[in-house]
Amino acid sequence: MIITLKKDAPQAEINKLVKRFENMDLQVTMIQGANYNVFGLVGDTSKVDKKNVQANPIVTNVQRVAQPYKLANRMFHPEDTIVNVDGIQIGGKKIALIAGPCSVESEEQIVRIAEEVKECGADMLRGGAYKPRTSPYAFQGLGTEGIMDLVSAREKTGLPIVSELMSADKIDEFIENVDIIQIGARNMQNFDLLKAVGRTNKPVLLKRGLCNTIEEWIMAAEYIMAEGNMNVIFCERGIRTFETYTRNTLDLAVIPIIKERTHLPIIIDPSHAAGDYKLIESLSLAAIAAGADGLIIEVHDDPENAWSDGAQSLKPERFKDLVAKGKAIAHVVGRSL
Numbered sequence: 001m002i003i004t005l006k007k008d009a010p011q012a013e014i015n016k017l018v019k020r021f022e023n024m025d026l027q028v029t030m031i032q033g034a035n036y037n038v039f040g041l042v043g044d045t046s047k048v049d050k051k052n053v054q055a056n057p058i059v060t061n062v063q064r065v066a067q068p069y070k071l072a073n074r075m076f077h078p079e080d081t082i083v084n085v086d087g088i089q090i091g092g093k094k095i096a097l098i099a100g101p102c103s104v105e106s107e108e109q110i111v112r113i114a115e116e117v118k119e120c121g122a123d124m125l126r127g128g129a130y131k132p133r134t135s136p137y138a139f140q141g142l143g144t145e146g147i148m149d150l151v152s153a154r155e156k157t158g159l160p161i162v163s164e165l166m167s168a169d170k171i172d173e174f175i176e177n178v179d180i181i182q183i184g185a186r187n188m189q190n191f192d193l194l195k196a197v198g199r200t201n202k203p204v205l206l207k208r209g210l211c212n213t214i215e216e217w218i219m220a221a222e223y224i225m226a227e228g229n230m231n232v233i234f235c236e237r238g239i240r241t242f243e244t245y246t247r248n249t250l251d252l253a254v255i256p257i258i259k260e261r262t263h264l265p266i267i268i269d270p271s272h273a274a275g276d277y278k279l280i281e282s283l284s285l286a287a288i289a290a291g292a293d294g295l296i297i298e299v300h301d302d303p304e305n306a307w308s309d310g311a312q313s314l315k316p317e318r319f320k321d322l323v324a325k326g327k328a329i330a331h332v333v334g335r336s337l
Contacts (some may be wrong), residue, residue, distance in 0.1 A: 002064075004061040005040065007037065009037065012130040017039075018030075025044070026043040029077075044127065065213075071225040071226060072225060074260070090293055090294055095292065097295055098125070098294060098297070099120070101127055101215070102128055102131075103128045103306045103309075107153075115296055118159055122159065124160045124180070125154065129164075129320070130146070140255070167198040180233070181202050182207065185209050185210050186209070189216070207269070209239075210237050216238050232264050233267060236268050236273075239249045245309050246274050246275055259291060265293040269295075273315070274306070277313060277318070281325065289333060291333070299314040
């Protein structure tokens, strides 16, 4: 429910109204504008009598929100949210660029690739230390060793690091060492894990599940935000369809839909969508043109021998070419890369 107040409403009357809603176990979010003040009510608003609230002399309008998500809803938060990661903004005019290998293989490997992607223009470094794999016999990641290798790469390059958290028992390790906590597609509806990262103040990169609707995805973000963490970044990585020419089907329509319905930033993962390095450049440029706030791209300097996902990894020189073309597209749409 959204309640619009008169701009000159006395603070004492505003406080009384807020107290009334809080006594109904509702969460009250205040949005202050140039010409109006707005309350966003989160919770069971069915017990709020719209006519009684509108009868209050300081209230100008009362509107119920049809969507089940409240905190992520743009109606409650008309301005775009910009997530700050060590001075790097995700959701602003500049498009954020995250790059690195699928898996951390050694300290030497991740430091070397971090230096290469930074030289090409990357803002942040990605790398998997804990790897959710379809087969139990596939490489599962280096674990804590991989996290510390990423920390070494950050120390040497200054690039903030992004890595995937798979279980809540590792959350302290991620809070201490990782700059953006990634929740992978397979854990998008792991609600206990969403609540756990929601109780931190770390930015969360929330990937869309393989077979989830947009509303289910937004509701997953709502789980995180309901615990107090508003630093959520959506990540579209393709969904499972009947098509076999690509690993997944990249849904670029989610970019304008997410921007229309929520105030949160959205980035695109063309690597997992394509599954083929030859397609990544085209999908990345299309994502920039469609309004994405960032890209997360797998880059490996020896993809033929990568421990995981080499087929969808760009070599540094191809990544450099992509960045150059991406800058041109970004300029056309009034942004920078």
